[in-house]
Amino acid sequence: MKSTTEDIHVLEQIFEQFYAVGITGMGGVTRLGYSVEEDEMHRIFRELAEKEGFQTYTDEVGNTYAANEISNREYYLIGSHLDSVVDGGRYDGVAGIIAGLMILKWAKENHLNIPLRVVAFRCEESSNFGRCTIGSGLITKRIGKSEVECLESRDGKSFAEIFKERGFSMDPAKIANVKQYLELHIEQGKVLEEYGMSVGIVTDIAGPRRFNVHIHGEAEHSGATPMNMRSDALCAAAEFILEVERIGKDESHRGSVATVGVIHAKPNVLNVTPGEVTLGIDLRGIEDESLELMEKRMREAVTYISAKRHIPFFVEKTSAATPIKLDAGMQKKLVDCAERLRITYKIMPSGAGHDAMAFAEITKAAMVFIPCCKGVSHNRNEFTSLESIYDGARVIYEYLKREGETYDLSEKRESH
Numbered sequence: 001m002k003s004t005t006e007d008i009h010v011l012e013q014i015f016e017q018f019y020a021v022g023i024t025g026m027g028g029v030t031r032l033g034y035s036v037e038e039d040e041m042h043r044i045f046r047e048l049a050e051k052e053g054f055q056t057y058t059d060e061v062g063n064t065y066a067a068n069e070i071s072n073r074e075y076y077l078i079g080s081h082l083d084s085v086v087d088g089g090r091y092d093g094v095a096g097i098i099a100g101l102m103i104l105k106w107a108k109e110n111h112l113n114i115p116l117r118v119v120a121f122r123c124e125e126s127s128n129f130g131r132c133t134i135g136s137g138l139i140t141k142r143i144g145k146s147e148v149e150c151l152e153s154r155d156g157k158s159f160a161e162i163f164k165e166r167g168f169s170m171d172p173a174k175i176a177n178v179k180q181y182l183e184l185h186i187e188q189g190k191v192l193e194e195y196g197m198s199v200g201i202v203t204d205i206a207g208p209r210r211f212n213v214h215i216h217g218e219a220e221h222s223g224a225t226p227m228n229m230r231s232d233a234l235c236a237a238a239e240f241i242l243e244v245e246r247i248g249k250d251e252s253h254r255g256s257v258a259t260v261g262v263i264h265a266k267p268n269v270l271n272v273t274p275g276e277v278t279l280g281i282d283l284r285g286i287e288d289e290s291l292e293l294m295e296k297r298m299r300e301a302v303t304y305i306s307a308k309r310h311i312p313f314f315v316e317k318t319s320a321a322t323p324i325k326l327d328a329g330m331q332k333k334l335v336d337c338a339e340r341l342r343i344t345y346k347i348m349p350s351g352a353g354h355d356a357m358a359f360a361e362i363t364k365a366a367m368v369f370i371p372c373c374k375g376v377s378h379n380r381n382e383f384t385s386l387e388s389i390y391d392g393a394r395v396i397y398e399y400l401k402r403e404g405e406t407y408d409l410s411e412k413r414e415s416h
């Protein structure tokens with residue numbers, strides 16, 4: 001490996017290539033999935049890889065790959081995404097791609113004898129179609145045509161139409177020959193920073209359960225309706241929100257969280273009692289049992305508050321995903337690598353969803369987190385240092401180096 005400064009300079013140069021794409025007046029970037037800005041990000045990725053002498057290609061759903069070898073051998077896949085939320089930051093996803101390119105470069109310079117590919121997935125964020133991890137989901141068959149064909153983009157274009165225009169397929173052949181999947185990503189929380197650790201080795205990815213709760217009170221004159229004759233939906237909501245917080249806190253020892261992130265009150269007028277409220281609830285955890293309990297307690301709170309206040313509540317479950325376990329063997333080896341490199345690490349779950357979820361279902365998958373400043377993400381103020389990307393990339397490279405030592409042996413073993 002070359003000197004640290006030289007490598008960081010390379011990372012910086014790659015980062016700068018992507019810098020201006022989708023720049024907003026406010027200083028962030030908007031690079032929505034399957035938009036021209038995302039296309040441009042993929043074009044740059046391809047160009048950077050080809051300049052280094054790697055082979056590139058695009059799959060049936062538009063994901064872009066760079067490879068040190070294209071053959072029928074099983075390969076290691078390093079992935080992340082190049083799209084962003086609206087007025088988002090420059091590191092979410094991109095950090096993983098920059099790291100991937102660096103690792104590919106190191107592998108070439110050091111004649112690492114393993115087939116390695118870096119993939120930039122399409123449309124990881126739900127910002128454009130209200131659905132996340134589309135590129136990785138379709139190519140692994142984690143999600144099917146029926147789940148995407150009726151989607152619409154923010155500007156009202158149909159997903160099916162967009163795919164047709166671009167010559168992509170909503171029913172692609174499933175990706176094959178992936179021996180293991182690795183992903184570097186910014187943490188998007190502040191755990192690593194609080195603990196002062198350089199990387200996170202991820203154990204599980206939390207499964208979200210989402211609900212809309214509708215509360216039906218009575219919209220009445222706020223001056224003429226006495227306090228004891230009201231059906232105030234917002235007061236009922238307030239009680240419920242605090243209960244959801246309590247439920248999350250009670251389950252926090254198991255790594256669970258509970259959030260009421262959306263509130264719509266009607267008519268939302270100063271001199272009318274709130275007649276109708278809709279809340280959006282996000283329960284997340286890495287243990288199914290904990291998620292189950294949180295949902296049960298949330299429903300009990302609904303019954304209790306509704307009865308006490310004589311106000312009807314309706315619970316609508318909008319989605320439920322099971323938590324994902326990443327490969328324990330890979331985690332252990334990544335920990336060894338971090339120790340060998342004297343890079344401080346923390347073993348931790350991921351609260352946010354990632355492309356790795358799709359691969360964990362078809363092969364062995366692992367994730368390495370790097371800290372991001374104050375945990376800020378999905379925001380134009382998102383920041384992580386190039387040194388952090390470098391540290392994370394080194395841990396993954398060290399891992400692959402070790403894999404390289406036994407790759408031929410395992411290939412032979414598997415073919416017998």
Ligand SMILES: [Zn+2]
Nearest residue numbers: 092093124185
């Ligand atoms: Zn991301």
